[in-house]
Structure formats: structure tokens, C-alpha cells
Amino acid sequence: MAVATKKPSVLSKSALAKVDQIIARHKDQPGPLLPVLHALQAEFKYLPEEALVRVAIGLDIPLSKIYGVASFYTLFNLRPKAEHVIRACESAPCHVRGAKEVIEALENALGVKVGEDTRDGRFTLELSSCIGVCGVAPAIMIDDEVFGNLTPDMVPGILARFN
Amino acid sequence: MEFYRSHVLVCAGTNCSLKGNRAVREALVQEVARRKLDREVKVVETGCFGLCEQGPTIVIYPEGVLYCQTTVADIPEIVETHLLKGRLVQRLLYKEPVATKPVQTAPELDYFKRQVRVVLRNCGLINPEVVEEYLAQGGYQALGKALTTMSPDEVIATIKNAKLRGRGGAGFPTGLKWEFARKAAGSRKYIVGNADEGEPGTFKDRLILEGDPHSVLEGMAIAGYAVGADYGYIYIRGEYTLSIKRLKLAIEQARKLGLLGRDIFGSGFDFDVEIRTGAGAYVCGEETALFESLEGGRGEPRVKPPYPTDAGLFGQPTSINNVETLANVAPIISRGADWFRSLGTERTPGTKVFTLTGDIVNEGLIEVPMGITLREVIYDIGGGTKDGKTFKMAQTGGTSGGCLPQELLDVPMDYDNLAAAGSALGSGALLIMDDTHCIVDVAKCFARFFEHESCGKCVPCREGTMRLYQLVDKITRGEADEGTIPLITALAEMMYKSPLCPLGQTAPLPIMSTLKYFRDEYDAHINEKRCPTGTCKAIAARVQVAD
Ligand SMILES: Cc1cc2nc3c(=O)[nH]c(=O)nc-3n(C[C@H](O)[C@H](O)[C@H](O)COP(=O)(O)O)c2cc1C
Numbered sequence: 123m124a125v126a127t128k129k130p131s132v133l134s135k136s137a138l139a140k141v142d143q144i145i146a147r148h149k150d151q152p153g154p155l156l157p158v159l160h161a162l163q164a165e166f167k168y169l170p171e172e173a174l175v176r177v178a179i180g181l182d183i184p185l186s187k188i189y190g191v192a193s194f195y196t197l198f199n200l201r202p203k204a205e206h207v208i209r210a211c212e213s214a215p216c217h218v219r220g221a222k223e224v225i226e227a228l229e230n231a232l233g234v235k236v237g238e239d240t241r242d243g244r245f246t247l248e249l250s251s252c253i254g255v256c257g258v259a260p261a262i263m264i265d266d267e268v269f270g271n272l273t274p275d276m277v278p279g280i281l282a283r284f285n
Numbered sequence: 286m287e288f289y290r291s292h293v294l295v296c297a298g299t300n301c302s303l304k305g306n307r308a309v310r311e312a313l314v315q316e317v318a319r320r321k322l323d324r325e326v327k328v329v330e331t332g333c334f335g336l337c338e339q340g341p342t343i344v345i346y347p348e349g350v351l352y353c354q355t356t357v358a359d360i361p362e363i364v365e366t367h368l369l370k371g372r373l374v375q376r377l378l379y380k381e382p383v384a385t386k387p388v389q390t391a392p393e394l395d396y397f398k399r400q401v402r403v404v405l406r407n408c409g410l411i412n413p414e415v416v417e418e419y420l421a422q423g424g425y426q427a428l429g430k431a432l433t434t435m436s437p438d439e440v441i442a443t444i445k446n447a448k449l450r451g452r453g454g455a456g457f458p459t460g461l462k463w464e465f466a467r468k469a470a471g472s473r474k475y476i477v478g479n480a481d482e483g484e485p486g487t488f489k490d491r492l493i494l495e496g497d498p499h500s501v502l503e504g505m506a507i508a509g510y511a512v513g514a515d516y517g518y519i520y521i522r523g524e525y526t527l528s529i530k531r532l533k534l535a536i537e538q539a540r541k542l543g544l545l546g547r548d549i550f551g552s553g554f555d556f557d558v559e560i561r562t563g564a565g566a567y568v569c570g571e572e573t574a575l576f577e578s579l580e581g582g583r584g585e586p587r588v589k590p591p592y593p594t595d596a597g598l599f600g601q602p603t604s605i606n607n608v609e610t611l612a613n614v615a616p617i618i619s620r621g622a623d624w625f626r627s628l629g630t631e632r633t634p635g636t637k638v639f640t641l642t643g644d645i646v647n648e649g650l651i652e653v654p655m656g657i658t659l660r661e662v663i664y665d666i667g668g669g670t671k672d673g674k675t676f677k678m679a680q681t682g683g684t685s686g687g688c689l690p691q692e693l694l695d696v697p698m699d700y701d702n703l704a705a706a707g708s709a710l711g712s713g714a715l716l717i718m719d720d721t722h723c724i725v726d727v728a729k730c731f732a733r734f735f736e737h738e739s740c741g742k743c744v745p746c747r748e749g750t751m752r753l754y755q756l757v758d759k760i761t762r763g764e765a766d767e768g769t770i771p772l773i774t775a776l777a778e779m780m781y782k783s784p785l786c787p788l789g790q791t792a793p794l795p796i797m798s799t800l801k802y803f804r805d806e807y808d809a810h811i812n813e814k815r816c817p818t819g820t821c822k823a824i825a826a827r828v829q830v831a832d
Contacts, residue, residue: 152599153561155581160523160562183581194583194740195564197523213485214684215642215716217730251567251738252485253524256642256714257300257337257649266526270303 133172140165141173145180154181155191159198168199196250204239206284209250209263216252220273221260225249227274228262231281244284289327291368292346293317296409298333298495299527300649301340305356309341312360317368326368332496334409336396337649339379344409351394352377396647399666401628403636404612405652408496413531416538419499425544427615431507432552435618437467440511444614446622448634453479453570453607454682454711455787456633456700459614462604465594466512469602476508476517477579477598477605481563481570483522484683485734486714489638490608492650494521494528497612498535502558504611506545507618509556512604517558520575523565532560567738571786572597572605574740585742586786609638609713629655633699637710643717644671653698660694663717674719678802682711684734685791687798688724707798709791723820724803725810728796729757735792746789749780753793760807763814763824770800770807 133141144161148154158181162173169192178185192198210225225236228247232240239246255261258270269280295301295310313328334342339353345367352363352374359377366374379394402408411418419425431440445460466474478501482490494501505517521529536558539545547555561579563569569578573587576598597603613635617625626634633655639662641648646668653662659679663669670676678688681698687708689696696706703710718727732754739750756773759765777793784790800807809815816824 153579153581156561156564156578160564187582191581191583195566197563197565212730213734214680214727214730215486215714217727218643218716218718218722250565251734252483254482254488254491254522255299255303256486256488256640258303259642259648261303263524268299268303270300 131172133170137166138172138176141176142180145177149181155183155188159192163198168202171200204246205244206264207246207248209248209253210236211250211253211259211261211263213252215256216260219259223274224260224262224272224277227277228281231277245281289325291326293326293328293368294331294344294346294409295328296332296334296340296342297330297413298337298340298492300333300337301342302527304340304354306341308357309343309355309360312357313343313364316360316364320364320369322364322368329412330414331411332408332413333492333650335405335492335650335652336379336647338647339649351379353379396651396666396668399657399661400652401636401654402652403616403628404493404500404609404638405496405650406616407500408492408650411497413496413498414534416499416535416542419497423619424499424615425503425539427618428503428506428510428544429550431510431618432550432554437511437513440507440618441467443622444511444617447617447625448622448632449610449613449617449625450633450700451607452609452613452637452713454484454709456710459606459610462594462606463508463511465592466514466602466604469595471602473516473599473601474512474514475598475601475603476505476512476514477572477575477603478505478517478519478558478608478611479570479572479575479605480519480521480525480528480608481575482525482608482712483567483570483738484685484712484714486642486680486683486716487640487712489640489650489713491525491528493608493612493638494525495531498528498531499539500612500615501532501608502535502539502545504606504614505558506549506556507614508604508606508611510554512602514604515555515557517556518579518598519558519560520563520569520579521560522563529560529562536560566740567734568740568786568788571788574786575605576603583740585740586788588785607712630697630699632701637698637713639698639713639715641667641715641717643715644674644719645669645717646671655699656697656702658695658697659689659715662698662715663694667715667717670717670719672719674721677718677720677722678724678799679718680708680716680795681714682709683714683716684731684795685709685788686711686714687794688727688802689798690802707794707801709794721818723761723816723818724799724806725757725760725816726818726820728799729754729761731795732757732792735788739789739792743783743785743789745780746784746786746792749776749784749789750792752776753780753796757796760810761816761821761823763810763821763827765811767811769811773797773800 148157212221253263260272261270317326343352366372441463449459450456480490566584568574569584571586574584578584593603629635636652638652680688700710735750736754739746741747780793
């Protein structure tokens, strides 16, 4: 198991203390794993392996199971993503209102394809199944913020707000 | 308590906030103060009115005048003309798509005239962050009535008598579910509110939770009393940040007032609610996958039986209900089963909340009696197709529902009639498409959704959704031959029967419905290598190469 690896620690002492605090906070509630993963992701913006190893020990859950759970859900990241994550919806209601053109505009403006990070590490572009704001389709989410009723020409202006 | 001569309600739902409602509200508060009207006029943030396409919307009471698509620049005029001089700001009134004169008040709108608001009774009327406003509308009286004057069996009998059916998609009788859970043996029982809402085109639960969170908590507490459960979880999708915030606040407020917690209304009944957030997986809306997720696992469905009412969350008897189902409970307890049965149809009484999306004039949220026809919803309430384009089809029930053509517009909207028409009522999503869209391209979009969202646990779904996508994709590229549709049909037959949960079982349904009603468009792609709407670029490119 990864506990035995001699990889240098990527997390600082205080970060590790944070991990332990998060584990302690949720340890005694029924079904603690998802709340712990949510809290870790909020803290680090991804789920560092080192933190997951501590979760495995702290909650007494095999690391393999934790990996299985963490990789199942699209909102959990197992690797650091770019500073801002763009989630573009391409399900039917957005598709019908022109999501494809909006996504192409995003790809062009960022110089990446869906699933990639920009080279400067500022944006990750992903697809999402539905973000639940179909009344203002097509829509995207950048981090926690939703943008709706989009047209391709609005894309540069929206991205500029994150620079 | 202070009295105000006017209340200005500004929608604070997510859809309006995308259009700048916050700036509008702040400008209003400032302008009202600047004009020294702040002791006479109160600005209130409310939940969604439903007319999302027209946002940000403002309603001024007591007149009930509705202003649409307001901007910060409009505020001085609204304050000066309406609030100071008592005249209407004509240019901001809503204009019916076909009417000649602007409509003044919300109830006059075609959009609202046909609606009956039970679930959305408080949405857009109260400030969802102030529990006193819910109480002032009779909130928590149904809980008090149930706990102090009714036995759990009487509560169940009332819900059964009302013939309330689950609004999460399957339409199972709610009273019966509660009865099963009540009778099941278990050391502890649970109530789960299903707010995962991942069906594309559906956002009703979000707007209910944003607009009236206490209505769901009250429904859960009544369910807990009926079933004999002292604890409830609301499983809500991670993307719904505003709903989560308002729910948290509502739970704290209810606890403080003793409406949740120990010995509610001195009845000896304890009940508390906890929120759990999902992490982006459509399948987690399926009840047993939801339990797996809540317990800390991968959200993969379980084999049924055992059913949730026997062995659900943590292996204990559990009643899981959709948010909209729960929001129906308090009105039924307060007003009685007979009243509820007077709405809707014989087999499916009550109302249904629909979300209108796609090429329709009034995108947004509506609540109508069950049994209203698709045509009435689209034309009388929805205002018809956008930009005067020709209607092509409507998909009911979200991405897992079927597509219905023009000829079927008179189908009454309820579980049984839509199922008979080869579609589903589902979650109440309604996607309208005009004739500029290619049916095969849209079918590919459905297929991709299922391919992506299949959890991978059972083979027929994991493999089947992938093959379905590949086959439809082939058609859009002009690479299909006469064997492709028979193959899709055979695959669909297999998938209707064999996957573990309804995700896989219904995945072929939307695609097969497009095949049934729009076969000629498929044939054009396959036989003539032509996309009639010109949407499928790959087919055009291929033909050019061949030339
Ligand atoms: C793939 C799939 C996704 C589902 N998603 C939801 C959902 O997001 N919300 C919901 O209430 N029910 C959903 N359901 C239905 C639930 O399994 C269950 O029937 C429902 O929560 C029961 O509540 P009700 O009786 O009040 O409708 C889904 C079912 C399937 C198969």
C-alpha cells in the first residue's frame, strides 16, 4: 500500500493537520467518506494521494475502496486541475440551444480541446452532463459560478473576468 | 411589526441571478432609500416566479404588477413612476407573444392563468430565508395538526386517500410507500428527501428548495411521524449551492423554533434532518444508488428486492421521496384528501411542476393540474415556439423520456397517458424543439448522455449504452448501412429487459421514439447520405470527399 512509499511529502505539516481535523470532524457520523472527500476537495481543490492515505487509516477504509469512490464521481479530482475549472453542459436542452457552438468558442478562445488544461495552468475545460439551470440554456459553470443564455460571442468577455 | 404600503418582490432564483438580479435589488434598495420611501416600501428577495426567460422579474404588491427584464438603469424610473407617482412603467410590462396590449399583473398573464399552485404556493411570494414568512402563510400548521390531532395511521390513510403519487419519475403511491415502511421491522427508520435532480432539463426541485425550503422540511417531518422515523437526510446534488445554503438556514431556523428536534409540539415525536451533498453522478438519483452514495460508496444501484421500505439506508426501512412529492404533503394534511382529489385526474390527482426548456418562448417553471394536454402547456402557457419557427417535437420526462411529434400534442399529461404514448411523465422536464434540429443529431446527444452516465456495474447497460452511441454516431457520419437500424432495434429490445436499474432499461427509449416518429430522417442519413437539416457536418464532408 502507498503508506510504504518513500515519496517526499507534498503536503505541508499544517496541511496534514488540516486533513486530520477534517477526518476527526466527520469520523463519528454515519457514512463519513463523501463528507470527508468534499471537505478535502474544498480545502485543496483536489484529492491529494497523501491525504487519501490518511483518510484510509483514519476511517479504517481500504485505500483501494477510497480510490474507487473518489474516481466514481465527476466532482472529485484526483489530480490538481487548472486554477479555474470550466464545466460546459452538452446535454439535450443546452444542445438544442446551441451549446456546441459555445463549446467550440471556448476551445478556440482557450486553445485547448475539451478535457485539457491551458498551458498557463489557468483553465481546465470539461464537459458536464447537466448543471440544472436548463431554463437559461446553454449554460456553463466556471468554478461555482453559473453563466447562462450564452452565445459564442459572449465567451471572450466571460473568460476575461477570470484574468 | 411594521407596515409597508408596497412590497417590491425581486426574484432571487438562480436563473434571475444569472441575469443580474442582485444588482437590480441593490439599486432598488438604494433608490428607495434615496427617495426616502424606505419606511413605506419594502424590498423583498423571493424565490423563482417561473418566468425565467423574462428575468430579472419584479412584482409590486398589493397591485401585483409584474415588470420583466429589468436592469439597474430601469430602477429610478420604476421608483419614480410606480412607487412615487402610482403610474405604470408601460415599457417594462410583460408582452404576450400574440396579444396586442401589455399585461399589467401577474395573474392576468396567460402564463399564470392556467396554473394552479400547490407545490409552488409560496415560491415568489415569500422570502425563503425568513421562516416567519413561511409561518405567516400557514407553514408548519399541517405538521402541528398531524402531530396533535392525528395518529400516524390516519396520516397515512389521508395521503393514500389523496392518491398522491411520487413526483420523482416512477409515480409510486406515496401513502402505500409510507405504509410499507411503517409496517417493516427495523431498529431505526429513515426518511430521505431525494434532491439529486440530475435529469437534463429538470430544475424544479432546485427552484422549490430555493423558493420554499420549509415546505420540504415540513413534508419530511410529517413523513417521519407517519413512518415512525426520527431522522431524515436530504441528498442534494453538489452543484446546487444556493439550494444548499437556503436549506441549511431553514433547518437551523426550524430547530430554533422547535419545529425540528426533540418533542415537536410537545407530542413526544422527535425528528431531525441532515443535508448530504452528491458529487456529480446522475445515477445517484436512483434510490438504491443514492443509499450507497450516502453510506460512502460508489453510487451503484442495488439489486431489488429487498425494497427500500424493507432494507434501505444503512439496511433499515426507509421511505425515499422526491422533493416535489414532499412539498405536496403539508397542503394535503391541511386541506384534506378530497380537496387534493378535486385537482388533476382520477388516477393521478393533484398538480405537476414542469420545467419548459428548448425552443419555447416562456422557458421556465410552471405548475398545472395533472391531465392538461401537451398542446395547452406548449401554446397556452409556454407561448409556443421561439421566433415563430415550426414545432417539430417535444420530449417529455427528460432525457430518459420519449419524443412526441405534432400529432400527439393532445395527449393528457399524466403517468398513464404518457406511458401509453410511448413516453414518460418522468421528472416533469419538457424539451421543445423546432424543425431546424436534426433528429439523429439529437438522438446522438441522448445516447452520449447515457453512455457517460452508465455506472458500469451491469454489463447490458455499460456495453449497451456505449454501442447505442456508436451506432447512432455512425448514422450522423454517413457510415451506416441497412443493417444499422435492425441492430439498434435488437440492442434496444435487449436493453429494455436486462439492465439492473431503470437507467439502462430506459436508455433506448428516447432513441426508439425518434425512430418511430421520424424514420424518414434516419433513412435520408442512411440511404441518401444526406442530413435534411444540414446539421450533421461529418456527413456533408464525407459526401464532398466522395464527389
Ligand atoms: C437513473 C435514475 C435517476 C433518478 N433520479 C432521480 C432524481 O434525481 N430525483 C428523484 O426524486 N428521483 C429520481 N429517480 C427515481 C428514484 O429512484 C425514486 O423512484 C424516487 O426518489 C422516489 O420518490 P417518489 O416516490 O417521491 O417519486 C431516479 C431513478 C433512476 C433510475
